[in-house]
Every structure is written in structure tokens, then in C-alpha cells.
Amino acid sequence: MSRAGRREDALHAGAWWLWALGLATAASRTTNPLLLGLLVGVAGYVVAVCRTDAPWARSYGAFLKLGLAVIGIRLVFAVVLGSPIPGTHTVLTLPEIPLPHWAQGVRIGGRVTAEGLVFALYDGLKLASLLVCVGAANALANPARLLKSLPGALYEAGVAVVVAMTFAPNLVEDVQRLRAARRLRGRPDRGLRALRQVGLPVLEGALERSVALAAAMDARGYGRTADVPRAVRHTTSALTLGGLLGVCAGTYGLLADVGAGYGLPLLLAGLAAALAGLWLGGRRSVRTRYRPDRWGPREWLVSASGAAVAALTIWANDYAPAALHPPAVPLTTPMLPVWPAASILLGLLPAAVAGHRAARPEDPPAGRALPGSRSAHHDEIPHDAFPHKEAPK
Numbered sequence: 264m265s266r267a268g269r270r271e272d273a274l275h276a277g278a279w280w281l282w283a284l285g286l287a288t289a290a291s292r293t294t295n296p297l298l299l300g301l302l303v304g305v306a307g308y309v310v311a312v313c314r315t316d317a318p319w320a321r322s323y324g325a326f327l328k329l330g331l332a333v334i335g336i337r338l339v340f341a342v343v344l345g346s347p348i349p350g351t352h353t354v355l356t357l358p359e360i361p362l363p364h365w366a367q368g369v370r371i372g373g374r375v376t377a378e379g380l381v382f383a384l385y386d387g388l389k390l391a392s393l394l395v396c397v398g399a400a401n402a403l404a405n406p407a408r409l410l411k412s413l414p415g416a417l418y419e420a421g422v423a424v425v426v427a428m429t430f431a432p433n434l435v436e437d438v439q440r441l442r443a444a445r446r447l448r449g450r451p452d453r454g455l456r457a458l459r460q461v462g463l464p465v466l467e468g469a470l471e472r473s474v475a476l477a478a479a480m481d482a483r484g485y486g487r488t489a490d491v492p493r494a495v496r497h498t499t500s501a502l503t504l505g506g507l508l509g510v511c512a513g514t515y516g517l518l519a520d521v522g523a524g525y526g527l528p529l530l531l532a533g534l535a536a537a538l539a540g541l542w543l544g545g546r547r548s549v550r551t552r553y554r555p556d557r558w559g560p561r562e563w564l565v566s567a568s569g570a571a572v573a574a575l576t577i578w579a580n581d582y583a584p585a586a587l588h589p590p591a592v593p594l595t596t597p598m599l600p601v602w603p604a605a606s607i608l609l610g611l612l613p614a615a616v617a618g619h620r621a622a623r624p625e626d627p628p629a630g631r632a633l634p635g636s637r638s639a640h641h642d643e644i645p646h647d648a649f650p651h652k653e654a655p656k
């Protein structure tokens with residue numbers, strides 16, 4: 264039975280992003296392939312349980328393939344360009360190309376060791392896990408509803424981000440639809456020729472969608488702002504930029520091995536300044552909100568689960584650093600530490616508290632519209648993302 268993500272059952276988009284960022288933070292703090300695989304499994308299970316049939320929810324598979332491609336590219340670079348990790352177990356020896364004197368320290372070819380391949384594999388797995396966590400948030404969070412929750416000062420930039428986020432899922436959906444149509448007609452859907460014949464309709468659909476989106480934005484008054492004094496604009500810019508710099512520096516101090524003493528105070532001060540700047544910047548926005556999303560107990564539980572995974576993994580670097588970072592030299596078999604693995608399993612909490620309920624009998628089936636409602640083509644434009652703006656008086 265297809266799942267119908269009704270509005271009253273849907274979770275706040277910001278909660279999904281906080282949960283995914285918590286998992287991504289945990290992935291950035293370890294190179295243990297078993298823990299990274301557990302993080303990917305947790306994200307994949309939550310996506311399988313909680314995602315809807317919306318177009319953006321089908322992009323998770325593309326992020327998985329992108330992660331595998333990143334691992335493959337990292338291994339190829341380690342083989343062709345060598346690795347800074349010394350090793351004694353030679354896997355193969357490639358012909359080395361001599362380079363000029365100004366390229367000292369760089370080599371092409373030569374000896375490939377097992378230690379260098381293992382180090383490259385661990386590094387690629389970390390980056391792939393980060394991509395999978397971002398893909399989980401992209402598949403679970405409604406980008407249009409996320410835009411509605413942004414402060415007024417970030418509305419203009421938020422629209423650009425949302426359009427960029429929805430562009431890739433729509434392309435994936437168009438490619439899948441066209442390939443299925445070619446298979447039904449008995450034509451090949453793989454190979455260079457099929458790619459050339461599929462690429463033109465995909466590009467045409469993207470251009471049509473862009474024109475329709477631009478018309479919807481213009482009809483809803485996108486870009487109109489209210490007049491505010493110049494002093495308020497300068498104060499807003501100073502507070503926002505200074506606050507964001509403070510947040511970045513404080514976050515770096517918390518995540519880095521050094522700087523934990525000043526990291527938290529700088530993060531709190533930057534967050535307060537940024538919030539003040541966003542509040543002042545919201546005075547320029549003249550848009551209204553229709554049915555704003557609520558932040559309830561389920562949102563607190565989902566975001567808290569991601570924060571708990573990140574905090575417990577950072578703490579595990581203090582009492583079990585060797586388990587979270589297995590060495591490549593000498594070659595050792597990675598072990599699964601019990602308590603860090605148990606803390607990662609806390610990320611499964613959204614599957615229990617935010618799983619979509621089955622469609623009610625009175626709900627329309629997924630992919631079909633009620634009589635008299637807008638067509639599916641018109642629904643592709645997130646109308647809630649561009650509320651009506653009144654012209655300034």
C-alpha cells in the first residue's frame with residue numbers, strides 16, 4: 264500500500280535536517296568502516312520507513328550511487344597518484360612516469376601498497392557517509408515546507424537553495440520516466456545512444472519547469488521588500504555576518520581537537536548575534552504565512568536523536584579513540600565498539616515516532632488528484648514556497 268504523507272502527519276522539515284546533520288557529524292568523527300556502515304544503515308532504514316511518494320523522496324538512491332562513485336574515485340587516485348601512507352605489503356607495481364623537478368612530492372604510478380588502499384578506503388567511506396546523510400535529509404524533508412520555516416531575512420536565499428535542491432530530484436524522476444518509456448517501446452535504455460536520446464527531453468522538461476516556476480514567482484510578488492531605515496539595514500548586516508562568523512568559529516572549536524575552551528562561548532555569542540540580525544532583517548519581508556508548520560514533541564524527539572548521536576560520538580573520541588580510528592599502519596582488523604555503536608542506534612528513533620501512517624479510506628491514492636483540484640503538472644510548483652506579497656505603500 265502506498266503511503267500518503269498527509270500534511271497533519273508530516274514532520275517539520277527542520278527536524279529532519281537536524282537529525283541528518285547529527286548523523287553527518289558522527290560520520291565526520293570516525294573512520295571505522297563498521298561504524299560508518301552502521302550510520303548508513305540507520306539512515307537508509309529511516310528513509311525506507313518514513314519517506315513519502317513525493318518526487319524529492321526518490322533521490323536517495325542517487326546519493327547512494329554518488330557515495331559509491333566517491334569511494335571508487337578515491338581508490339583510483341590512491342592507485343594512480345600514490346598514497347602518503349607508507350606500507351610494506353605491496354599489492355602491485357605500476358610503471359612510474361617521471362615528472363619535472365617542480366612537481367616534487369607528486370608521483371604517477373609506482374608501488375601500490377595495501378596500507379595505502381585501506382587508508383583511501385576509510386577516507387572514501389567517510390565522505391560517502393556524509394553524502395548519504397545529506398541524501399537522507401533531502402529525501403525526507405519537504406523543501407517547500409522548509410522554505411516556509413525560514414526567517415524573513417533568509418527568504419530570498421532560501422528560495423534559491425530550495426530551487427537548487429529540487430532540481431536534482433526532478434531530473435532523476437524525468438530520467439527514470441523516460442527510460443521506462445523506452446523499455447516499454449522495446450528500445451534500449453542504456454548506452455551512449457540511449458543517453459543522447461534521453462538527455463534532450465530531460466533538458467526540455469527542465470527548461471519548461473524553470474519557466475513555469477519563474478512565472479509563479481513573479482505572480483506571487485517574489486523580490487518585493489519593505490522600506491527600512493539605512494541604519495537598520497547596516498545593523499542587520501553587521502549582526503548577521505558577525506554572528507555567522509562566530510558560529511563558524513565556535514563550531515570549529517568544538518569539533519577540532521584544540522579550541523574546546525573558547526568554542527562554546529563563541530558559538531553561543533555568534534548564535535545570539537545572528538538571531539538578532541535575522542529578527543531585524545525580517546522587517547524587510549512583507550510576505551505572509553499561511554498555515555505555518557508547528558514544532559511539536561515529535562520534532563523535538565527526532566532532532567534530539569540526531570544531536571545525541573553526534574554528542575555521544577564526539578565523546579567516544581575521548582574514551583575510545585583507537586576504536587573510532589583504526590590504524591592503517593600496521594594493518595589491523597577493525598572492531599565494532601559496543602557503546603559507540605549503541606549510540607548510533609539512537610538514530611533509529613525517527614522510524615518509531617515519525618513513520619507515516621497508512622492512507623485513510625477518504626484520502627486520495629498517491630499520485631492522483633481529487634476532482635476539481637489542480638493537475639499533477641501544476642502541483643510540481645511549490646505554491647506554498649512563494650506566498651503572496653503586497654507591494655510596499
